[in-house]
Amino acid sequence: MKNLANLFFVSLLSGATTLGAYKLFIENNAPQSKLSIASESFAKNVGLGAENVDFTVAADNAVHTVVHVKNMTTYNVPSDPFMEYFFGQRGGGGQQTQVGTGSGVIISEDGYIVTNNHVIQNATELEVTLNNNKTYKAKLIGTDSKMDIALLKVDANEKLPYATFGNSDTIKVGEWVLAVGNPYNLTSTVTAGIVSAKARDLTNNGIQSFIQTDAAVNPGNSGGALVNTRGELVGINTMISSQTGSYVGYSFAVPSNLARKIVEDLMEFGNVQRGVLGVEGGELNGNSSKELGIKETQGFYVNKVYKNSGAEKGGIRKGDVITQLDNQKVTGFATLSSYINTKRPNDIVKVSVVRDGNTVTLSVPLTKKELVNYEYNGFELEDIDVADKKRFRLSSGVKIKEITNEKFQEYAQELKGSIILAVDGQKITSMEQASKLLNSKSETQKFRIEVITQDGQRLQMLL
Incomplete structure (x- = not known):
């Protein structure tokens, strides 16, 4: 009986030690967030038809966290001089207000709300109505137009339900x-x-x-x-x-x-912190794998590694096929970029690549985008900054940092520091799009670019 009691005591002590170690070393070292994050759960409604799945609890929780967002945009309407001259009346001049609507999700009890960027774009006033019909003025905290996400804040006099x-x-x-x-x-x-x-x-x-x-x-x-x-x-x-x-x-x-x-x-931070891997290439399929002479038909084929990038520092090479990032399988560029976009500069990512038929796992530090040299068809490019956007009233485009191709050197003085607005008539909305368009041009192929120079001139150039 005494041995049994001792055994029970040892088992109890062992369990307590394990629980304590978990609390001390794992929970305390877990990244902290201001938002509510669900713990991993393995409970799934596997193999159940819709008639057997209970949606009521999920619906009841969710409806109270979703809000109506009203976007009011005020703009100036120019007057019509023809109407004024002949009829002695103002021809529609003055201010008009346009109203747009959408939805949003409360994500904290103190009133932070996530919605789409396009729901609140150009708003001069924002109003949020809760599921209980209470209405609040909302303040815009920040946006990410590339991912179509915006963050709002309301000041309520009560704790709000949140997702x-x-x-x-x-x-x-x-x-x-x-x-x-x-x-x-x-x-x-x-x-x-x-x-x-x-x-x-x-x-x-x-x-x-x-x-x-x-x-x-x-x-x-x-x-x-x-x-x-x-x-x-x-x-x-x-x-x-x-x-x-x-x-x-x-x-x-x-x-x-x-x-x-x-x-x-x-x-x-007040803005989005984007870490980049620093590679260029394409996703694999049967045809592209055959052209490249490789066996892999899924993954991301690395055609170029950028200077100063985490990929270069981590040892990724041209010809590698990226198949996994940490525990996430990579089937193409969309899955690769989706995972990288959840990371920040200086985060370390375990990158699994197939190289010469063998799988190699590399530790790659992500880099700030502005520290990487992006070179496309003789142009070294960078994102336009807030100052240039405000100065030239731009929402998109990419800036030419340097000209590295000798055949464009005669245009270097006009082009360096200019912002590319379009290539062959296609508006440039991102670095990735500029990369795709410029790299599709051969050495002998002519193409037209529209740029705005640092002194504000808009030029069309055939290169």
Whole structure:
């Protein structure tokens, strides 16, 4: 009996020691967030039809966290001198207000709200209505136009219901999800569907990586919540695929892991901290693998490693095939960029590459984008900064940092420091798009660029 008691005591002490070690070394070292994040759960409604899945708890949790967002934009309308001269009346001059609406999701009890950038773009005044019909003026904290995310803040005199972030990396195709929006200020509405696909890139440049779902989403639901059957936020609904403007079967959401990282950056730094890997290439398929003479048909083929990048420092080489980042499988550029976009400069990423038939895992530190030398077809480029955007009233374009190709040297004086607005008539919206367009031009091929010089001149040049 005494031995049994001793054995029980040792077992109890061992369990307590294990629990204490977990609390001390694992929980205390876990990254802290101001947002509510769900713990990993393995409870899934596997193999259940819609009639057997209980959506009520998830819906009840979600509807109270989704709000109606009203965007009021005031703009000046020029007067019509013809009307004034002949009829002695003002021809429509003065100020007019345009109203747009969308949805948003409360993500903290003190009133932080995430929505889409396009919902609040150009707003002069923002108003938010909760599911209980209370209305508050909202303040814009920051935006990320590339990922279509914006962060708002309301000052309420009470603690607000808020959404808990789920892990969008672990959701599976075929998993049930709910789309919750407040499009017409009629309190929140809920639709159900499944995850149709992951890592959808609708821009063809790999920058964005959406969750695709067949849950019905219509205009006005933008900025609303995509939640799993436990009510955890797994995405921010952002657009639909439709030729009519109404829902016809597919809608898309920004993954919650990406939205959470952007929101945390805006809260802490006031802007988005983007780390880059520093590689250029393309995703593999049967045809491209055959052309390259390699066996792998999935992954990201590295065609170029940029100078001063984390990829260069970490040992990634031209010809490597990236197949995994940490524990995330890489099937192409969309999955690669989606994972990297959840990281910050100086984060270390374990990059698995196939090299000469062998798998090699490298520790790669992500770099600040502005520290990497991006060279495309003889142009060394960089993103335009806030000062240039304000000075030239631009929302997009890329700046020419240096000319490195001898055939363009005669234009170097005009081009250096200029901002590329378009290539062959295509508006430049990002560094990635500029890369794709410029690198598609051969050494002998002529192309036209539209630039704005540092003294404000707009030029069309045939290079």
